[in-house]
Amino acid sequence: PVQNYEDLEPYIERQIKTKNLELTSEQPILYARTSGTTNKPKLIPILRSTVNAYKWGQRIFLYAQYTAFRDMFSGYLLAIAGPAVEGHLDNGVPYGSMSGLVYKEMPWFTKKKFILPPEVFGIENYDAKYTVIAAFGLARENVTAMGSANPSTFIKLLDVINMKWQGITYIIRTGNFSKIQDLEESERDSISKYFYKDPERANTLEQIFTKNKKATYADLWPNLKVVSTWTAGSCSVLIPALRENLSSTTHIVETGYFASEFRGTITVDAKNNRAVPTLHETFFEFVEKDKWESGTPQFQTIETI
Numbered sequence: 001p002v003q004n005y006e007d008l009e010p011y012i013e014r015q016i017k018t019k020n021l022e023l024t025s026e027q028p029i030l031y032a033r034t035s036g037t038t039n040k041p042k043l044i045p046i047l048r049s050t051v052n053a054y055k056w057g058q059r060i061f062l063y064a065q066y067t068a069f070r071d072m073f074s075g076y077l078l079a080i081a082g083p084a085v086e087g088h089l090d091n092g093v094p095y096g097s098m099s100g101l102v103y104k105e106m107p108w109f110t111k112k113k114f115i116l117p118p119e120v121f122g123i124e125n126y127d128a129k130y131t132v133i134a135a136f137g138l139a140r141e142n143v144t145a146m147g148s149a150n151p152s153t154f155i156k157l158l159d160v161i162n163m164k165w166q167g168i169t170y171i172i173r174t175g176n177f178s179k180i181q182d183l184e185e186s187e188r189d190s191i192s193k194y195f196y197k198d199p200e201r202a203n204t205l206e207q208i209f210t211k212n213k214k215a216t217y218a219d220l221w222p223n224l225k226v227v228s229t230w231t232a233g234s235c236s237v238l239i240p241a242l243r244e245n246l247s248s249t250t251h252i253v254e255t256g257y258f259a260s261e262f263r264g265t266i267t268v269d270a271k272n273n274r275a276v277p278t279l280h281e282t283f284f285e286f287v288e289k290d291k292w293e294s295g296t297p298q299f300q301t302i303e304t305i
Contacts (some may be wrong), residue, residue, distance in 0.1 A: 050236035
């Protein structure tokens with residue numbers, strides 16, 4: 001039968017406590033920690049096979065983008081994820097973000113292009129994290145692709161850039177993060193080793209912000225080719241606001257349906273945002289919305305739709 005998290009929670013808790021295989025066929029290497037709809041965080045067991053499937057799907061998605069927009073890999077990639085490890089449970093297994101874990105385990109040829117070191121995602125203060133992301137991103141002129149699950153991330157990032165551009169250009173000019181008050185000393189030390197000051201780039205940015213009342217991504221990164229993000233559901237209402245800050249030559253690519261538990265689709269046609277379901281790893285069942293809400297669900301498998 002259909003299960004919710006509360007149905008499975010006793011098995012998850014016993015598996016954490018005893019390390020017996022109560023729910024999954026192999027030991028989790030990570031528990032994805034999500035807030036869900038309740039105040040108590042949910043712990044989703046992530047297996048090595050789960051991570052391998054995610055990585056395989058992500059490689060296909062990257063290849064689909066590469067074949068459609070080859071120039072997207074000519075510069076740097078600003079990919080934003082959650083922290084791979086936020087802490088450890090009593091049994092020693094880490095908990096954190098699935099997106100952060102996949103980010104850390106991306107192929108070497110992709111990681112070479114990434115701007116942000118994984119340590120950035122572990123910064124606890126929300127505003128400080130966005131300021132650091134902005135500094136690392138703006139320090140590079142030739143950003144050709146951005147990626148994050150939710151388009152609100154990019155809208156928030158641009159707001160931070162426009163509000164704090166003077167402090168951000170100072171960081172780029174000097175390489176000094178000391179003026180970010182909410183950044184812990186240990187966090188500052190862990191990211192500073194990856195950052196290189198660039199006074200010339202700082203001068204260019206100052207000219208952009210002086211000229212424009214509100215800078216756009218088109219102003220800051222004129223070579224930006226692709227933005228990968230969710231475009232459907234509730235996220236669709238944010239796409240127009242994101243689009244108006246992009247160049248007409250920048251493509252918004254659907255990143256696919258995925259959650260902590262599984263990846264549901266892989267975008268294989270990046271030009272037309274067409275995706276296929278992950279039949280090789282997921283069993284799909286569907287219920288019409290009205291029938292689900294009325295308490296009379298009639299389940300259909302994918303071949304009957």
